[in-house]
Amino acid sequence: MKLDAKDKELLGLLQDNSKKTNKELSNKLGLSVTAVYERIRKLERAGVISKYVALVKPDKVERAFTAFCQIKLVQHTKGNVTQFESQVAGLSEVLEVYHVSGEYDYILKVMVKDMEAYRYFMVNKLTALDHIGSTQSTFVISPVKNTTALSTD
Amino acid sequence: MKLDAKDKELLGLLQDNSKKTNKELSNKLGLSVTAVYERIRKLERAGVISKYVALVKPDKVERAFTAFCQIKLVQHTKGNVTQFESQVAGLSEVLEVYHVSGEYDYILKVMVKDMEAYRYFMVNKLTALDHIGSTQSTFVISPVKNTTALSTD
DNA sequence: ACTTTTTCAGAAAAATTTACAGATATGAAG
DNA sequence: CTTCATATCTGTAAATTTTTCTGAAAAAGT
Numbered sequence: 001m002k003l004d005a006k007d008k009e010l011l012g013l014l015q016d017n018s019k020k021t022n023k024e025l026s027n028k029l030g031l032s033v034t035a036v037y038e039r040i041r042k043l044e045r046a047g048v049i050s051k052y053v054a055l056v057k058p059d060k061v062e063r064a065f066t067a068f069c070q071i072k073l074v075q076h077t078k079g080n081v082t083q084f085e086s087q088v089a090g091l092s093e094v095l096e097v098y099h100v101s102g103e104y105d106y107i108l109k110v111m112v113k114d115m116e117a118y119r120y121f122m123v124n125k126l127t128a129l130d131h132i133g134s135t136q137s138t139f140v141i142s143p144v145k146n147t148t149a150l151s152t153d
Numbered sequence: 154m155k156l157d158a159k160d161k162e163l164l165g166l167l168q169d170n171s172k173k174t175n176k177e178l179s180n181k182l183g184l185s186v187t188a189v190y191e192r193i194r195k196l197e198r199a200g201v202i203s204k205y206v207a208l209v210k211p212d213k214v215e216r217a218f219t220a221f222c223q224i225k226l227v228q229h230t231k232g233n234v235t236q237f238e239s240q241v242a243g244l245s246e247v248l249e250v251y252h253v254s255g256e257y258d259y260i261l262k263v264m265v266k267d268m269e270a271y272r273y274f275m276v277n278k279l280t281a282l283d284h285i286g287s288t289q290s291t292f293v294i295s296p297v298k299n300t301t302a303l304s305t306d
Numbered sequence: 307a308c309t310t311t312t313t314c315a316g317a318a319a320a321a322t323t324t325a326c327a328g329a330t331a332t333g334a335a336g
Numbered sequence: 337c338t339t340c341a342t343a344t345c346t347g348t349a350a351a352t353t354t355t356t357c358t359g360a361a362a363a364a365g366t
Binding site for chain 2: 051098099
């Protein structure tokens with residue numbers, strides 16, 4: 001799908017606040033309400049907009065502690081990889097999992113209540129998984145920037 | 154603010170799809186439409202829900218290439234830190250920035266079109282910033298899991 | 307220049323959100 | 337255990353928004 005300037009502006013606005021009404025959007029874009037409506041529908045149908053979500057403040061739900069956990073597998077058979085990925089994706093503390101290049105095989109973004117909860121997570125959840133070789137944890141001292149909005153330039 | 158079981162269920166539903174109507178939510182929760190409405194308002198006012206956003210598929214806007222970039226500063230004066238954080242937060246390719254423990258000072262999540270665009274970003278944007286000592290890049294081979302939803306257990 | 311297709315605007319209908327009034331539950335204090 | 341105060345709930349009605357519909361304007365292709 002080809003995006004014109006209005007589509008991109010619309011995506012920028014909706015990535016920042018998806019609760020804006022079509023009327024508000026129509027004012028900012030200089031289009032009618034219906035034109036905005038149709039464009040949004042098209043972006044949704046084309047899969048450009050994948051979903052709409054509410055974002056929750058981590059400290060309000062006891063998830064203010066963030067760590068990045070790098071993992072090496074013992075052996076990279078197809079079965080091992082598939083099984084590990086499926087298991088780790090099932091852990092609610094793990095928000096993001098990436099198979100990566102470099103010394104380690106995976107990077108995980110983990111959010112829990114505090115360091116004690118992280119220790120518990122490592123001991124009882126993560127290292128309980130199969131095929132894990134070694135791990136290395138990096139702790140977030142302070143989040144500087146955290147956005148879900150992709151630039152559309 | 155104290156969250157009861159219904160609040161937590163509501164947060165789970167809205168973190169998965171914020172476009173659900175209050176009527177749909179009221180069915181799932183076994184509450185009236187107004188009760189759902191009031192609970193959501195309260196969660197918003199208390200700051201538990203920070204914002205509502207549209208999520209965009211990276212490959213649809215030429216941002217399918219993800220890298221983690223670790224950075225060391227040359228010297229950690231307060232001025233340097235503040236200036237670097239402000240500058241790096243201003244880069245649209247950089248979705249997340251964390252001040253972290255360990256060998257490196259910062260971890261960045263960077264999303265661009267491809268490796269060529271990443272090279273361009275590193276040479277012309279990132280290393281153009283002040284106070285950067287060394288960097289190390291880790292490339293995402295495949296994203297395994299990526300959610301914005303925090304567990305409310 | 308003509309046709310086809312896409313995009314747009316405005317009005318009307320449908321659905322949803324929001325405000326309101328009163329009932330029910332919950333918790334603290336006597 | 338009762339009473340008061342506070343919270344939360346339900347159902348209705350009003351306000352707002354979304355969605356549909358019709359036709360005009362613009363854009364693209366032949």
